[in-house]
Amino acid sequence: MKIYSERDNGVLTVSLSGELDHHAARNAIPEISRLIDTELPVNLVLNFERVSFMDSSGIALVIGAYKRASSIGSTFSVINTSKQAYKVFNAAGICKIMNIKEPDAITVKN
Amino acid sequence: MNILNEVSITFPSRSSNEGYARAAVSAFAAQLDPTLDEIGDIKTAISEAVTNCIVHAYPECVGKIYIRLRIFEGNILEIVVRDRGKGIPDIAQAKTPMFTTGGEDRSGMGFTIMESFTDNLKIRSKPGVGTCVTMRKKISMRIGGLSRERHS
Numbered sequence: 001m002k003i004y005s006e007r008d009n010g011v012l013t014v015s016l017s018g019e020l021d022h023h024a025a026r027n028a029i030p031e032i033s034r035l036i037d038t039e040l041p042v043n044l045v046l047n048f049e050r051v052s053f054m055d056s057s058g059i060a061l062v063i064g065a066y067k068r069a070s071s072i073g074s075t076f077s078v079i080n081t082s083k084q085a086y087k088v089f090n091a092a093g094i095c096k097i098m099n100i101k102e103p104d105a106i107t108v109k110n
Numbered sequence: 111m112n113i114l115n116e117v118s119i120t121f122p123s124r125s126s127n128e129g130y131a132r133a134a135v136s137a138f139a140a141q142l143d144p145t146l147d148e149i150g151d152i153k154t155a156i157s158e159a160v161t162n163c164i165v166h167a168y169p170e171c172v173g174k175i176y177i178r179l180r181i182f183e184g185n186i187l188e189i190v191v192r193d194r195g196k197g198i199p200d201i202a203q204a205k206t207p208m209f210t211t212g213g214e215d216r217s218g219m220g221f222t223i224m225e226s227f228t229d230n231l232k233i234r235s236k237p238g239v240g241t242c243v244t245m246r247k248k249i250s251m252r253i254g255g256l257s258r259e260r261h262s
Binding site for chain 2: 019021022023025026029053054055056057059060063064083084087088091092
């Protein structure tokens with residue numbers, strides 16, 4: 001899994017690329033924590049556009065990032081999730097609380 | 111129920127094999143002509159089961175994970191994931207959403223997702239002996255399934 005970050009004013013956008021499973025999350029979770037701690041964003045955006053697969057490891061990653069962002073008063077959102085990833089988030093019932101955007105029904109992906 | 115096809119896969123509980131397990135199971139399931147959504151469900155369910163073996167069954171060692179896949183008449187895929195690891199002392203507790211012994215990096219949603227992404231989930235476990243998870247999923251029959259006729 002690759003992680004790219006971009007900072008624009010107070011907005012920190014973290015883009016993930018690849019399959020987000022337990023194997024990938026072990027490195028991705030500390031990396032995202034480190035980015036939040038060093039950049040101290042006002043708004044944190046996790047971009048899932050290039051996440052080709054996600055299991056419950058992604059739930060732990062998002063909850064962890066949400067907690068860390070909240071602790072420094074940053075807003076939080078997850079954008080561009082695939083249908084598959086959104087279904088996993090939805091099973092955990094965290095979409096509304098963590099501001100996880102529903103996949104665009106019109107856009108055909110994969 | 112008539113068994114139409116079956117394969118068995120054994121591999122060590124290294125996290126780098128999680129992607130392999132998903133790819134192997136979806137390759138086998140492909141003969142049922144699943145939709146993209148169904149393939150997504152199957153990959154998610156197997157990923158959860160294999161991750162459980164790696165994180166919980168063999169927490170401090172590398173052990174073997176055994177997968178058996180079978181196709182039954184009526185377009186039903188069965189996935190059995192077995193380990194000879196630690197076992198689960200309390201299955202009801204392990205199935206509780208958000209319960210985990212895996213720490214901050216785990217969500218405790220594994221069994222909940224296996225349950226909601228398949229039609230049937232059975233867990234058998236004995237502490238010190240191992241765990242066996244069986245999942246079944248019916249794959250929709252698509253109208254005008256020319257590809258299926260060609261296979262049979």
